[in-house]
Amino acid sequence: QVQLVESGGGLVQPGGSLRLSCAASGIIFYSYTMGWYRQAPGKQRELVAIITSSGRTITYANFVKGRFTISRDNAKNTVYLQMGSLKPEDTAVYYCNAQNTVTSHWGQGTQVTVSS
Numbered sequence: 001q002v003q004l005v006e007s008g009g010g011l012v013q014p015g016g017s018l019r020l021s022c023a024a025s026g027i028i029f030y031s032y033t034m035g036w037y038r039q040a041p042g043k044q045r046e047l048v049a050i051i052t053s054s055g056r057t058i059t060y061a062n063f064v065k066g067r068f069t070i071s072r073d074n075a076k077n078t079v080y081l082q083m084g085s086l087k088p089e090d091t092a093v094y095y096c097n098a099q100n101t102v103t104s105h106w107g108q109g110t111q112v113t114v115s116s
Helices: none
Strands: 003-007 010-012 018-025 033-039 046-051 058-060 068-073 078-083 092-099 104-106 110-114
Touching: 003 092, 018 033, 018 092, 018 110, 033 068, 033 078, 046 068, 046 078, 058 068
Parallel strands: 010 110
Antiparallel strands: 003 018, 018 078, 033 046, 033 092, 046 058, 068 078, 092 104, 092 110
16 A cells, blocks of 8 residues: 655744655655645645656755755655745645656655744
């Protein structure tokens, strides 16, 4: 059974930082491209960042460049999203995704709220 379990969300003030984690099980983690997506109320889910299986290629959405960093630890089957300089518009549910050429899996999401 595939499980992607996100953690690390919460309430943070503007300008603050959070680190999200996504622990994967039931998949051959090192063979999957991993990604973080987010969905704000009333909006479509959007890509935040993705990292290929080897970690050599990383893509960020323009709105997070220079503020967020995605990384992965294949030994721990975990992908991370370090978020800094957070803005109120970063408020959303953040989802972890695992994708290969055959299938795609999603986590249940973790809420990030940026507010003073």
